Amino acid sequence: MSLTIWLTGLPSAGKSTLASEVGKLLDKRGLDFEILDGDVMREYLTKDLGFSRLDRDNNVRRIGYVAQLLASHDVIAICPVISPYRQARAEVRQLHPPGRFLEVYIATALALCEERDVKGLYAKARSGEVANMTGIDDPYEVPEAPELTVDTGQRTIEECCDQIFALAMARLDSLATQRPPSQAGTP
Amino acid sequence: MSLTIWLTGLPSAGKSTLASEVGKLLDKRGLDFEILDGDVMREYLTKDLGFSRLDRDNNVRRIGYVAQLLASHDVIAICPVISPYRQARAEVRQLHPPGRFLEVYIATALALCEERDVKGLYAKARSGEVANMTGIDDPYEVPEAPELTVDTGQRTIEECCDQIFALAMARLDSLATQRPPSQAGTP
Numbered sequence: 001m002s003l004t005i006w007l008t009g010l011p012s013a014g015k016s017t018l019a020s021e022v023g024k025l026l027d028k029r030g031l032d033f034e035i036l037d038g039d040v041m042r043e044y045l046t047k048d049l050g051f052s053r054l055d056r057d058n059n060v061r062r063i064g065y066v067a068q069l070l071a072s073h074d075v076i077a078i079c080p081v082i083s084p085y086r087q088a089r090a091e092v093r094q095l096h097p098p099g100r101f102l103e104v105y106i107a108t109a110l111a112l113c114e115e116r117d118v119k120g121l122y123a124k125a126r127s128g129e130v131a132n133m134t135g136i137d138d139p140y141e142v143p144e145a146p147e148l149t150v151d152t153g154q155r156t157i158e159e160c161c162d163q164i165f166a167l168a169m170a171r172l173d174s175l176a177t178q179r180p181p182s183q184a185g186t187p
Numbered sequence: 188m189s190l191t192i193w194l195t196g197l198p199s200a201g202k203s204t205l206a207s208e209v210g211k212l213l214d215k216r217g218l219d220f221e222i223l224d225g226d227v228m229r230e231y232l233t234k235d236l237g238f239s240r241l242d243r244d245n246n247v248r249r250i251g252y253v254a255q256l257l258a259s260h261d262v263i264a265i266c267p268v269i270s271p272y273r274q275a276r277a278e279v280r281q282l283h284p285p286g287r288f289l290e291v292y293i294a295t296a297l298a299l300c301e302e303r304d305v306k307g308l309y310a311k312a313r314s315g316e317v318a319n320m321t322g323i324d325d326p327y328e329v330p331e332a333p334e335l336t337v338d339t340g341q342r343t344i345e346e347c348c349d350q351i352f353a354l355a356m357a358r359l360d361s362l363a364t365q366r367p368p369s370q371a372g373t374p
Binding site for chain 2: 034045048058061065069070073074075
């Protein structure tokens, strides 16, 4: 039994980079993990989906379902997924046993994301070539109680990674030392 | 790295029962597994899909993708899925590294499946209440070269399970003792 590290944030916030770097840290520790990248998943699992609210939510739900499947075994699921809506993220949290879903908000400022514009989508959104761009003409609902917030504009990628890695390690430790609920309170 | 046991056959052929019983045998050996049941997956991963050829194939592809993800870690994926079309099954095989996809044809005769009619769907198909029922008014393409064929009309569930389990164990052993391809032929 493992856990899911869910990286939510605007396009170009640094989610995929962080996922990959956190993966390297886990690998060094000999921990098994899988990166379920929103963009990659769209090739396999969610090819049929567009960018309406319903489609975005279904994208999040499907990835969340696969994440909890992996996490229910010994695989840490790392999910860099925009996942703009609170409700869908909350649903994915509910799919997981208590404590096994870590919501990490990648709080990089829109201006910086737009400056990076890794896939050139912000430019296309500004010129009207692309519609439903999260942060421009599509909403992003900031997490209200994420387990962690990191800002790649304020800290280096390495520092952000260290924070995410430390959180995951602490949580795994704490889950491992918890007594099963049925035995709670017995001497 | 593990493998996928793909159980294909008509509705009521015994796929889910076999999946569950094979799971128990794996459990006794301390092997980690996950059952990706076609019907259960339709609740989570493939809720949007109907029973057209395209939808059935997408159902098979998505389950196959998740199966190979699990199998790429140390989880044996057991997939009881009608998966009526050869082409889609072949695509799922291709998603797996060589040797790590075991196609098991549950060859229970249509007459017996219809007699069992676990979900009452054959009756509904015969009365015209349900359309696109595999085996009645929708095709089932028999596997041409499955790794194993079992017939729950000719053998007990226990015997069929033993065959599937033995195949999986033999394959895991053989994969574990294979040299990595890059070293093949070196002394």
